[in-house]
Amino acid sequence: MRIKVIAVVCAVVSMIGLPGRPLHSAEAQFKFQDNFWVNLHHFVRAEARRRAFSQPLVMPASGLSEAERADWTAAVDAYVDLAKLSLIFDERLVRINNALADQGEAATLPEGLVKPGVLAALNRAAPAYRAHLWPEHRRANEEWIAAVRPLVEQHASGLIKALTDAYHVKWPAEPILVDASCEAGPVRAYTTGGPKGLAAHTVIAPTKNDDLDAAFETVFHEASHSVDDQIIRYVDEEGARQKIKPLPDLWHGIIFYTVGELVKRELHKEKDPTYKPYAYRYGVWDRGWQTLRAGLEKDWQPYLDGKVDFPHALAKLVADCSTPKEDGSKNPGAPK
Numbered sequence: 523m524r525i526k527v528i529a530v531v532c533a534v535v536s537m538i539g540l541p542g543r544p545l546h547s548a549e550a551q552f553k554f555q556d557n558f559w560v561n562l563h564h565f566v567r568a569e570a571r572r573r574a575f576s577q578p579l580v581m582p583a584s585g586l587s588e589a590e591r592a593d594w595t596a597a598v599d600a601y602v603d604l605a606k607l608s609l610i611f612d613e614r615l616v617r618i619n620n621a622l623a624d625q626g627e628a629a630t631l632p633e634g635l636v637k638p639g640v641l642a643a644l645n646r647a648a649p650a651y652r653a654h655l656w657p658e659h660r661r662a663n664e665e666w667i668a669a670v671r672p673l674v675e676q677h678a679s680g681l682i683k684a685l686t687d688a689y690h691v692k693w694p695a696e697p698i699l700v701d702a703s704c705e706a707g708p709v710r711a712y713t714t715g716g717p718k719g720l721a722a723h724t725v726i727a728p729t730k731n732d733d734l735d736a737a738f739e740t741v742f743h744e745a746s747h748s749v750d751d752q753i754i755r756y757v758d759e760e761g762a763r764q765k766i767k768p769l770p771d772l773w774h775g776i777i778f779y780t781v782g783e784l785v786k787r788e789l790h791k792e793k794d795p796t797y798k799p800y801a802y803r804y805g806v807w808d809r810g811w812q813t814l815r816a817g818l819e820k821d822w823q824p825y826l827d828g829k830v831d832f833p834h835a836l837a838k839l840v841a842d843c844s845t846p847k848e849d850g851s852k853n854p855g856a857p858k
Contacts, residue, residue, distance in 0.1 A: 551678040552741070553720070554671050554700045556663040559622040559631065562644055562651050564705035564725065565659075570598050570605035582654060590650040597647035600639055609707045609725075610714055619725070620717040623699060655704075663702035666728030670737050677788050681742055684784045688825075689776075690832055691752040694721035698745050701725045711740050713747040722748035739785045739800045746777045753777065760836050766844040775814035775843070776822065778806060783826050817843040 565580075572579055581594060609615050618636050622644075625631060630645050686693045698713075699720045706712055706727040716723040724744040731737040746753075754773045761768040769775075782799025791797040801807055807815035817839050825835030 550697055551682060552671075552674055552700050552745070553697050554667045554674075554702065555623070556660060556667060556702050557623060557625070558627050558648075558652070558656060558660075559625045559644065560619065560701045560725070561656070561659055561663070561703050561705075562647060563618060563622055564609075564703045564707070565651065565655070566597050566601050566643065566647055567605050567609075568705040568707075570601040573598060574602070574605060580655070581650070585654055586650055590653075593646040594650045597643040600643035604640070610712050616714045616723075619714070620723055623701060623717055623723060659704040662704070662728050666702050666726075666731070666737070669734060670741065673734070673738050674741050677738075681784060681788045682745075684788070685742065685746060685780065688780050688784065689746070689749060689753055690756065691749040694748050696721040698722045698724060698748060700741065700744075702728050704729070706730070711744050713744040735785075735789070735791075735797070736800050736803065738789075739781060742785060743777060743781045743800065746781055750774075750777065756836065757840060760840045761844065764837070764841060764844075766841065768840050769814060769843045769845060771811065772814060772817075772840070772843045775811060775818055776839075779815075779818040779822055780826065783823070814843055 569579055569581060571577075583591060583594075586594060604615060604618075607615055609619070614637075618640060621635050622631075625635070630648065631641050633641070635641060636644075682693055696716075697720060699716050699722070701724065703725045704727065706725045710730040711724060711726040713722050713724045722745070724741070724747075726737070726740060726744070728737075731740055750773060753776055757768050757773050757776070778801040779799075782801055786792060786797060786799055789797075801815075821835055821839040821842055824830045825832060
């Protein structure tokens, strides 16, 4: 099902909040927003990366005035080093993103909010971005939020409970901030620790998540990263118990598979032959994760179906999705 913009959706947009302000959920599990500064930050970084890799730029340089072009070029120049860093793992980028998330539609950023070089770059870039690209990006973000947010609100409580039970984790009490952004780095979405008072901060690119079912699943996949430390811990502990080393991405495979299966059930798609969870639909398992897919289908699916308990499923999964021993021999596997 494709996200379609109709009059009703536009009416919903007008009711759910102003651009740049949090769109409060009745469930208080997620806070969706369309933030000018978060979008600008990700867009400038993306332009710096595109320029570094000799890729076509998106900002229409021919439409800029001489002053706008000078300011925009200076901003992209200032992001050269930041463009090399990971949005997920670099603490500087995480701090910048979280600081910007509360700035809404402020005309300029206040002194001290972020490092001076970044502050100056964003303030210089803002007029050109606001004039030439922000109206289009804002419209796309608002339309995406208007389509996805009601579905998330409808299913949040039930799906979070199902995920919490399946993962055997404690779900955070604080809400998760979801920023719709024109860019989200090289992926469709990513999640980091959130600003104060929020469990996590998710950035999702609507243009890369325009399929409603996949977008809905992505929200809960990203939310699962707020508890991924707990998932990693129990995978590692089981590996230590068996004296084997789990495959590095096993924890992430568990998230993909579990969210995909539980979303399918929540949406009552079990008997729909056209429906595929995200990882199957977009070929995630085919990018070197074939062993993970086989192990999850063999060992984890019976657990999600209630046929085996959590410890037994985890033990077998870790045994089947572990790295070979140094001598080349196979792992003995979990108890049958």
